[in-house]
Amino acid sequence: MIEKIFTSALFQTTSTLLVSDQTILLVDPNWLPHEIIMIQELTKHYLQGRQLYLLFTHSDYDHIIGANAFPEAIVIATEAFTKHPNKEKVLEEIYFFDESNYIQRDYPISYPLVDVIVSKDGQQLTIGDMTLVFYLAPGHNADGMFTIVEEAKTWIAGDYLSDIEFPFIDHSSIDYLDTLQKVDKILEWHDIHQLIPGHGTPAKSIKEIQKRKLENQSYILELKSAARTTNNFNMEALWERYQFRRGMEAFHNKNVAKIAREMGVRTQ
Numbered sequence: 506m507i508e509k510i511f512t513s514a515l516f517q518t519t520s521t522l523l524v525s526d527q528t529i530l531l532v533d534p535n536w537l538p539h540e541i542i543m544i545q546e547l548t549k550h551y552l553q554g555r556q557l558y559l560l561f562t563h564s565d566y567d568h569i570i571g572a573n574a575f576p577e578a579i580v581i582a583t584e585a586f587t588k589h590p591n592k593e594k595v596l597e598e599i600y601f602f603d604e605s606n607y608i609q610r611d612y613p614i615s616y617p618l619v620d621v622i623v624s625k626d627g628q629q630l631t632i633g634d635m636t637l638v639f640y641l642a643p644g645h646n647a648d649g650m651f652t653i654v655e656e657a658k659t660w661i662a663g664d665y666l667s668d669i670e671f672p673f674i675d676h677s678s679i680d681y682l683d684t685l686q687k688v689d690k691i692l693e694w695h696d697i698h699q700l701i702p703g704h705g706t707p708a709k710s711i712k713e714i715q716k717r718k719l720e721n722q723s724y725i726l727e728l729k730s731a732a733r734t735t736n737n738f739n740m741e742a743l744w745e746r747y748q749f750r751r752g753m754e755a756f757h758n759k760n761v762a763k764i765a766r767e768m769g770v771r772t773q
């Protein structure tokens with residue numbers, strides 16, 4: 506299996522390309538026009554009669570921005586992805602990003618149409634000589650999924666278990682913790698050699714995956730405890746652990762507000 510992970514200059518967003526004898530699996534091709542062109546060229550280089558599959562880990566705009574650069578692909582995403590309640594808003598974020606940065610693309614922007622729908626944990630899909638197993642992963646947003654590529658011993662995680670980002674809880678902290686609960690089971694059920702996050706660097710060992718899981722969990726639990734009690738959130742430790750403080754501070758504050766809203770709703 507040939508593997509190529511492209512890391513965008515923006516937010517270290519990853520695009521993963523896996524090539525087997527019969528199949529190409531491309532995940533979340535993203536951000537800048539020249540980066541997309543590079544991915545298109547390599548995909549074309551490997552095509553040679555192989556079937557191209559395009560998988561979206563979730564519907565956040567940075568992950569679907571390159572969708573239409575691969576019109577020949579068979580598209581895989583979750584059922585929740587297809588039922589996104591506000592597709593226009595996602596597209597608006599792409600338009601806003603492109604127009605704010607004077608970016609022109611040579612392909613149109615639209616919300617991806619999905620050919621193969623993932624709707625439950627453990628769902629398996631054979632694409633040529635590649636076997637994919639999926640687990641639903643809501644929490645960061647509502648429509649994420651984990652994908653295990655069995656033959657590559659690879660776990661494609663979307664926006665979870667990153668080494669450079671703490672959890673961004675846009676959807677639900679309860680779902681987020683439930684999703685993290687799946688980590689140990691997945692490690693037990695599958696032979697995993699690496700985990701590729703949506704942003705940052707792959708985890709190359711079980712130990713590293715478990716370390717990231719614990720970091721993600723304790724971040725959310727500490728947020729909840731700080732909201733419930735007079736305990737202060739340890740900001741110093743947070744910015745020692747995560748280096749892009751000026752970029753990420755707003756996301757931490759969004760998480761704090763999100764947790765407060767969730768708790769408010771529950772105590773009413």
Ligand SMILES: [Zn+2]
Nearest residue numbers: 565567664703
């Ligand atoms: Zn992302």
